[in-house]
Amino acid sequence: xxxxxxxxxxxxxxxxxxxxxxxxxxxxxxxxxxxxxxxxxxxxxxxxxxxxxxxxxxxxxxxxxxxxxxxxxxxxxxxxxxxxxxxxxxxxxxxxxxxxxxxxxxxxxxxxxxxxxxxxxxxxxxxxxxxxxxxxxxxxxxxxxxxxxxxxxxxxxxxxxxxxxxxxxxxxxxxxxxxxxxxxxxxxxxxxxxxxxxxxx
Amino acid sequence: xxxxxxxxxxxxxxxxxxxxxxxxxxxxxxxxxxxxxxxxxxxxxxxxxxxxxxxxxxxxxxxxxxxxxxxxxxxxxxxxxxxxxxxxxxxxxxxxxxxxxxxxxxxxxxxxxxxxxxxxxxxxxxx
Numbered sequence: 001x002x003x004x005x006x007x008x009x010x011x012x013x014x015x016x017x018x019x020x021x022x023x024x025x026x027x028x029x030x031x032x033x034x035x036x037x038x039x040x041x042x043x044x045x046x047x048x049x050x051x052x053x054x055x056x057x058x059x060x061x062x063x064x065x066x067x068x069x070x071x072x073x074x075x076x077x078x079x080x081x082x083x084x085x086x087x088x089x090x091x092x093x094x095x096x097x098x099x100x101x102x103x104x105x106x107x108x109x110x111x112x113x114x115x116x117x118x119x120x121x122x123x124x125x126x127x128x129x130x131x132x133x134x135x136x137x138x139x140x141x142x143x144x145x146x147x148x149x150x151x152x153x154x155x156x157x158x159x160x161x162x163x164x165x166x167x168x169x170x171x172x173x174x175x176x177x178x179x180x181x182x183x184x185x186x187x188x189x190x191x192x193x194x195x196x197x198x199x200x201x
Numbered sequence: 202x203x204x205x206x207x208x209x210x211x212x213x214x215x216x217x218x219x220x221x222x223x224x225x226x227x228x229x230x231x232x233x234x235x236x237x238x239x240x241x242x243x244x245x246x247x248x249x250x251x252x253x254x255x256x257x258x259x260x261x262x263x264x265x266x267x268x269x270x271x272x273x274x275x276x277x278x279x280x281x282x283x284x285x286x287x288x289x290x291x292x293x294x295x296x297x298x299x300x301x302x303x304x305x306x307x308x309x310x311x312x313x314x315x316x317x318x319x320x321x322x323x324x325x326x327x328x
Contacts (some may be wrong), residue, residue: 011271011304013317014241034328040275042285066284071275076324080317083241083275103239105309105318174328182325186318189310 012079017181018100018131019070019086021110022118026138026168027086028070030110034174035072035084037043042067065091082178106132106185108177110168114143123155132163132185134139135142136177223287226260231286233293240275240285243304244268244292249302261291265300 019027031037035089042148070086087093101107107126111119119135126133146154148163157163162180166173224231238244246252246268254262260281267280295301312318 011243011245014243014273014306015321016239016241016307023300038276038279040279041283068294069285073273073276074325076321076327078287080320080324081273082321082325083273085240085275090218097236100240102242103306103308171328175325178325179322182318182322185309186322189318192310 010079012081015082016100016104017082017084017178018097018104019084019109019110019117020097020107020122020126022112022115022122023088025112025115025118027110029164030108030136030138030174030177031070031072031084031086032175033169033171034178035074035082037070037072040067040069040071040085047197048109067096094121094125100128101131102123106134106181108181109133109135111135111137111155112140112143113137113146113151113152114140116151117196119155123157127158132181132188134164134177134181134184136164136166136168136180138168139165160172206313209254223284226258226283227287227290229292230290233290234297235293237248238274238292238296238303239306240291241273241306243271245271245302245304246278247300247302252300254300257294258291261295264288264295268301272305 010180019031021027028037066090069088070084072084072086072116074082074084076082087097087100098139100132107122109119109122109126123133123135125131135155135157137148139145145165148165151157152159152161164177164180166177168174232260244264246265260283263281264277267277272280274289274292275285277292278285281288283291292303296303309318
């Protein structure tokens with residue numbers, strides 16, 4: 001079988017990884033440290049039926065809202081590219097996550113131990129949607145260092161979910177986070193080899 | 202062609218309030234014709250098409266030039282400096298007219314063998 005995007009067609013294989021977490025936790029820094037970052041704008045229409053109506057309060061006349069995504073790409077080799085999308089953490093942007101998370105290999109949930117609650121929505125979302133994820137604790141200066149085990153317990157994570165400490169400013173550290181995620185996603189795929197239903201094209 | 206004009210213009214009246222420019226480009230449409238294009242779907246312009254392109258917007262034509270080689274939807278949005286949603290709609294128009302081919306991404310579980318993900322791990326380690 002020839003897969004869309006396989007080498008046989010000469011079309012690059014593209015892989016999608018999300019970077020999520022609360023406001024100011026270092027998503028832009030992480031994406032920028034491991035890839036060439038480009039600002040990607042989304043202009044979300046608020047007039048469309050079925051959108052979360054609560055975002056309209058106070059902005060009834062606005063029509064659309066601009067949301068900036070951190071978009072990075074890592075070329076692994078010719079015809080194999082990893083795309084990173086730093087997504088706004090607030091729950092009100094979940095409608096956007098649905099499009100981004102579909103078909104994603106996995107997600108990095110960035111956490112700040114001083115404001116751990118900031119990453120709860122992302123953890124909930126990826127658990128609910130069965131998107132493989134790792135929690136990367138961005139070690140800010142002045143923040144108390146925690147053992148990964150303490151984070152697993154504080155976030156009530158499945159013990160199989162990797163928790164890694166990182167410094168989002170360091171390329172090598174960001175790289176290790178991504179490696180941990182892809183290894184984790186691989187392990188999950190090996191445990192559940194049956195493919196999910198094919199998405200609509 | 203249907204879908205390009207007329208159909209969704211009815212709300213663009215005096216009561217509609219200010220209309221933000223990017224969606225004026227799509228004639229008020231907020232979803233593309235056909236299935237939504239994934240942000241990492243690869244788009245390729247179909248070569249050698251003899252078609253009347255006069256009713257297309259300049260942005261449609263720029264998109265066609267930009268995807269002469271396979272290019273992702275997200276990259277096209279950045280290159281064109283337009284919001285993602287707008288570019289998805291414009292690409293939907295081009296797809297409807299068979300001016301582009303769309304390669305939706307392969308779900309990770311369907312990638313041909315686990316080798317690709319191993320390659321990704323090795324490639325990331327070299328960063």
